[in-house]
Amino acid sequence: MAAIILDFFRAVWRGPFGPTGLVILAICVALAVLGPAIAPYDPVARNYDAAGKLLRLAPPSWQHWLGTTLLGRDVFSQILVGARPALLVGGLTALGTVLIGVNIGLISGYFGGRIDSFLMRLTDMFLGLPFLPFIIIVLSLTGRSLTTMVIAMTLVMWRSTARVVRAQVLSLREMPFVAAARITGASDFAIIYREIAPNIMPIALVSVAFALAWAIITEASIGFLGFGDPSVVSWGSIVYDAYASQMMYRAPWWVVPPGIAIMLLVSAVYFVGRAYEQVVNPRLRMG
Amino acid sequence: MASYLVRRLGHMVLTLFAMATLMFFLFRLLPGDPTATVISPSLYPKAQEAMRQQFGLDRPLFEQYLLYLRNLCVLDFGFSFQTNRPVFEMIQGRLLNTLLLILPSMLAAYLIGAVIGAMAAWKRGGGAEVSVVLTATALQSAPLFWLSMLAILLFSIKLDLFPIGHIVTPGLFPEQDWRMYLSLDFLHHLALPFLVNTLYQLCFPLLLMRSTMLSTIGEDYIELARMKGLSERRVLFRHAARNALLPLATTLPMILGWAVAGSVVIETVFSWPGLGLLMIEAISRADYPVAQAAFLLIALLTVLGTFVADLLYGLLDPRIVYD
Amino acid sequence: MDASGSHSLLSISGLSASYSTQRGRASALSEIDLDLGKGENLGLIGESGCGKSTLLKTVMGVMPGNARIDAGSIAFQGRDLVSATAEQRRAVRWAGISMVTQSALNALNPVLSVGDQIAEAILAHRDVSRAEAWRRTQALLAMVGVAPERARDFPHQFSGGMRQRAIIAMALALEPPLVLADEPTTALDVVVQDQIFRSLRELQQRLGFSLLLVTHDLALVIENCERVAVMYAGMIVETGPTRDVIRRPAHPYTLGLKNALPRLGSREEPIAIPGGPPDLVDPPAGCRFAARCPFALLRCHAEPPPLTSIDVGRQARCHRAAEIDTLAPLAALPRTWDALRGQSLDAPSA
Numbered sequence: 001m002a003a004i005i006l007d008f009f010r011a012v013w014r015g016p017f018g019p020t021g022l023v024i025l026a027i028c029v030a031l032a033v034l035g036p037a038i039a040p041y042d043p044v045a046r047n048y049d050a051a052g053k054l055l056r057l058a059p060p061s062w063q064h065w066l067g068t069t070l071l072g073r074d075v076f077s078q079i080l081v082g083a084r085p086a087l088l089v090g091g092l093t094a095l096g097t098v099l100i101g102v103n104i105g106l107i108s109g110y111f112g113g114r115i116d117s118f119l120m121r122l123t124d125m126f127l128g129l130p131f132l133p134f135i136i137i138v139l140s141l142t143g144r145s146l147t148t149m150v151i152a153m154t155l156v157m158w159r160s161t162a163r164v165v166r167a168q169v170l171s172l173r174e175m176p177f178v179a180a181a182r183i184t185g186a187s188d189f190a191i192i193y194r195e196i197a198p199n200i201m202p203i204a205l206v207s208v209a210f211a212l213a214w215a216i217i218t219e220a221s222i223g224f225l226g227f228g229d230p231s232v233v234s235w236g237s238i239v240y241d242a243y244a245s246q247m248m249y250r251a252p253w254w255v256v257p258p259g260i261a262i263m264l265l266v267s268a269v270y271f272v273g274r275a276y277e278q279v280v281n282p283r284l285r286m287g
Numbered sequence: 288m289a290s291y292l293v294r295r296l297g298h299m300v301l302t303l304f305a306m307a308t309l310m311f312f313l314f315r316l317l318p319g320d321p322t323a324t325v326i327s328p329s330l331y332p333k334a335q336e337a338m339r340q341q342f343g344l345d346r347p348l349f350e351q352y353l354l355y356l357r358n359l360c361v362l363d364f365g366f367s368f369q370t371n372r373p374v375f376e377m378i379q380g381r382l383l384n385t386l387l388l389i390l391p392s393m394l395a396a397y398l399i400g401a402v403i404g405a406m407a408a409w410k411r412g413g414g415a416e417v418s419v420v421l422t423a424t425a426l427q428s429a430p431l432f433w434l435s436m437l438a439i440l441l442f443s444i445k446l447d448l449f450p451i452g453h454i455v456t457p458g459l460f461p462e463q464d465w466r467m468y469l470s471l472d473f474l475h476h477l478a479l480p481f482l483v484n485t486l487y488q489l490c491f492p493l494l495l496m497r498s499t500m501l502s503t504i505g506e507d508y509i510e511l512a513r514m515k516g517l518s519e520r521r522v523l524f525r526h527a528a529r530n531a532l533l534p535l536a537t538t539l540p541m542i543l544g545w546a547v548a549g550s551v552v553i554e555t556v557f558s559w560p561g562l563g564l565l566m567i568e569a570i571s572r573a574d575y576p577v578a579q580a581a582f583l584l585i586a587l588l589t590v591l592g593t594f595v596a597d598l599l600y601g602l603l604d605p606r607i608v609y610d
Numbered sequence: 611m612d613a614s615g616s617h618s619l620l621s622i623s624g625l626s627a628s629y630s631t632q633r634g635r636a637s638a639l640s641e642i643d644l645d646l647g648k649g650e651n652l653g654l655i656g657e658s659g660c661g662k663s664t665l666l667k668t669v670m671g672v673m674p675g676n677a678r679i680d681a682g683s684i685a686f687q688g689r690d691l692v693s694a695t696a697e698q699r700r701a702v703r704w705a706g707i708s709m710v711t712q713s714a715l716n717a718l719n720p721v722l723s724v725g726d727q728i729a730e731a732i733l734a735h736r737d738v739s740r741a742e743a744w745r746r747t748q749a750l751l752a753m754v755g756v757a758p759e760r761a762r763d764f765p766h767q768f769s770g771g772m773r774q775r776a777i778i779a780m781a782l783a784l785e786p787p788l789v790l791a792d793e794p795t796t797a798l799d800v801v802v803q804d805q806i807f808r809s810l811r812e813l814q815q816r817l818g819f820s821l822l823l824v825t826h827d828l829a830l831v832i833e834n835c836e837r838v839a840v841m842y843a844g845m846i847v848e849t850g851p852t853r854d855v856i857r858r859p860a861h862p863y864t865l866g867l868k869n870a871l872p873r874l875g876s877r878e879e880p881i882a883i884p885g886g887p888p889d890l891v892d893p894p895a896g897c898r899f900a901a902r903c904p905f906a907l908l909r910c911h912a913e914p915p916p917l918t919s920i921d922v923g924r925q926a927r928c929h930r931a932a933e934i935d936t937l938a939p940l941a942a943l944p945r946t947w948d949a950l951r952g953q954s955l956d957a958p959s960a
Contacts, residue, residue: 121298121301124298124302124593125306128302128303128306128586128593129306129586129589130547130585130589131545132549132551132552133581133585133586136566136567137310137566137570137578137582138313140578141313141314213428217430220432220433221430221432221552224430224432224433225432225551225552225555226571236430239433239436243432243436243556248440249439249444252440255436255437255440256437259429259430259433259437262428262429262433263428263429263430265428267425269428270424270428271424412675506716507712507716507717508716508717508719508720510672510711511711511717511718513672513703514670514672514703514704514708514709515703515704515708515731515780516700516701516702516703516704516705516731517730517731518700521730525722526722529719529721529722530719530720530721533721
């Protein structure tokens with residue numbers, strides 16, 4: 001496992017895009033940890049000017065780098081604090097996606113036959129499930145919280161990982177080392193998890209990256225549609241507040257920064273994912 | 288081919304059935320009064336009782352389930368809590384609005400994305416390729432709702448080129464009048480959401496086309512096509528691009544799913560009266576029959592997209608044999 | 611052969627080409643001289659990686675992006691191709707020089723019908739209607755022994771032999787004066803291989819094109835070509851009439867190739883040449899074959915031998931070409947080559 005992670009960094013570090021992505025990611029992770037501590041203001045506190053008047057929709061200034069919201073809240077602090085839910089929801093969803101997707105892919109590809117066709121039919125069914133609407137329905141019926149969001153997103157996202165992993169397992173299954181393991185009397189469980197699983201780790205890591213990117217965008221979209229956890233300030237919910245206030249077009253400083261934050265984070269994930277995929281996927285290595 | 292079609296249709300029906308079942312249990316097995324999601328709490332107790340009987344809500348769950356399935360088959364989605372009108376009636380027009388927004392825009396996105404992606408691959412290694420890839424990645428990483436809002440901010444508010452939202456100018460046409468679709472006013476309202484959605488959706492086909500083209504360019508038959516003295520344009524579009532289109536076509540199911548999912552967002556920002564907006568509005572008003580029907584219809588579109596894309600793939604690749 | 615002998619169809623002289631690698635420029639072709647007359651068959655032989663395919667691509671003008679021509683000229687029908695414009699080159703492609711490629715499966719586009727791929731070559735160069743091009747395509751397929759109605763089939767519906775025939779039909783579509791063939795039958799079994807070459811020879815008698823056959827199979831050259839050029843590490847090391855070259859090779863590398871041929875009625879095992887080709891990014895200072903040559907002298911490692919005339923129409927690139935008659939019997943003995951095995955194959959630094 002350590003070797004795979006080391007290989008991962010070695011692979012991504014080549015070329016200009018991988019390192020750029022890693023640096024942005026590192027900054028976002030630092031914000032996710034330290035955001036609330038280094039934010040200059042309480043992100044939900046109302047700010048007043050020297051005369052004691054509420055700072056409604058104040059444009060950027062030295063006190064408030066990215067201006068204030070309709071309720072006088074500091075946008076810059078909100079951006080710093082918003083990194084945590086984005087990465088938390090994204091990361092947990094990516095993790096859940098990979099755990100389910102990899103296992104289903106492994107089992108489906110390795111055993112084949114009825115198990116395979118059952119699991120693949122199941123995957124096809126999930127493939128038909130409309131992504132965002134499903135999550136919204138689940139959230140609206142079971143209550144809005146980050147946990148529910150992670151579960152609902154994982155439920156719809158494991159499907160593509162399962163397909164990719166299965167395809168890989170189908171060819172790995174025919175490899176001599178699997179036959180060798182079988183001859184020595186290894187159990188199916190041991191073959192799947194000790195012989196085959198390490199070989200699909202790279203492709204699984206690639207799908208973690210793409211799941212992460214999707215989860216971050218989806219988390220923001222749900223926040224924007226107003227179905228996010230009401231007690232959490234996220235980049236999506238900042239845009240939602242602006243949108244719901246009907247004042248957004250008068251205050252670009254309120255709307256533009258959260259979008260740029262999402263764009264940078266997701267681009268970074270794509271850069272890292274593609275740089276790694278380039279090395280892992282021999283089909284892409286040409287050209 | 289025929290038997291393949293039948294089997295594939297069978298899968299589709301099975302998937303829809305599974306989804307309908309999932310919805311049934313999601314909506315009914317919630318804590319609280321199980322009928323609360325079917326019968327409007329605003330009705331008089333007597334009317335509520337009448338409806339309870341009409342929908343069989345006093346019967347065991349399994350019978351309710353069968354009744355629910357039967358109702359779905361005849362497109363009976365019940366009555367809206369909000370308007371007390373049949374849900375089916377409310378949904379029809381919304382479906383058309385969503386399709387009018389999403390389908391042309393997806394076609395445009397795939398066409399433009401494939402052409403730009405192919406050209407980027409052909410001119411590989413240059414600054415133009417790098418900037419195309421960077422721009423596409425950034426656009427793809429931006430949330431669609433945010434891009435839509437920026438577009439409104441720039442083109443509608445600052446430049447005053449397009450209306451801010453809605454499908455036609457409110458009050459210009461009576462509600463759900465088909466003549467509005469033929470008006471210039473409609474096209475004027477369609478333009479901005481169409482452009483934003485196209486721009487956002489073309490990133491994926493563009494990047495995919497580029498990477499598959501890059502692996503196609505090294506093939507022997509591309510070299511042979513060049514040796515035959517074909518012009519570069521012909522080699523690019525007839526030989527290289529056609530092969531790269533195959534993997535692109537297989538992604539169509541995914542992409543259509545994303546586009547339908549995206550329609551929820553774009554319809555919200557542009558107040559576009561489609562299925563997605565209907566669902567969001569219905570949920571926020573706790574109008575569950577409408578929300579459920581809108582969801583099932585969106586699911587139907589997604590599943591149908593997968594089905595059509597599978598057939599398309601078969602038509603494009605002569606190596607695929609239906610058995 | 612051209613009666614005058616002075617004006618050949620294809621004349622390559624002093625051609626050098628290199629391509630860039632991560633370690634630096636690799637010299638793929640060095641000082642290639644080749645002449646091919648009208649109606650003549652020339653065999654170009656050498657192991658894989660010796661530059662045969664690069665030479666063909668250079669002649670066709672489809673070198674990969676990282677390759678370039680450093681010196682020399684390629685004259686086709688008296689006109690230089692190296693200095694020609696892209697448009698002039700495109701006109702020569704296929705109409706003047708066509709090619710029968712290696713591995714016919716990858717050479718045909720899987721998503722276009724075989725007939726379409728032949729017809730498009732006709733349409734690209736001749737001002738004919740689609741219907742006329744299609745009619746000619748069907749006639750071409752019939753000519754190479756493929757049922758014309760199969761023109762609408764896709765490559766995967768053809769057998770390996772049929773695909774190769776289709777490629778030949780494609781190469782002859784514009785009746786070019788010169789056809790290049792790059793290992794045309796490697797993927798096929800011996801019987802099909804034989805049929806293909808028989809019909810290729812028949813077609814040649816009928817149409818009168820010249821053939822440059824590139825292969826690593828000496829037997830194919832013996833059967834099909836009156837002249838042969840032996841290539842090693844990007845250089846021509848020996849040329850001459852096939853019969854003379856085979857009977858009396860003038861270069862130790864050719865002796866080695868001949869050893870590798872299975873001999874009819876002989877119990878002896880074929881002898882392989884030990885070692886591998888030299889590093890072309892940093893080629894040896896002397897003869898490029900010296901490190902693998904059992905007869906190499908100090909001089910061979912220090913100084914590159916020039917291509918010298920040794921007989922009428924024969925040339926060899928070897929310092930010891932004059933002594934070859936005494937070396938040849940030794941080269942037939944396995945222990946001569948065994949002596950090289952196990953020892954370092956790197957040339958001593960000069």
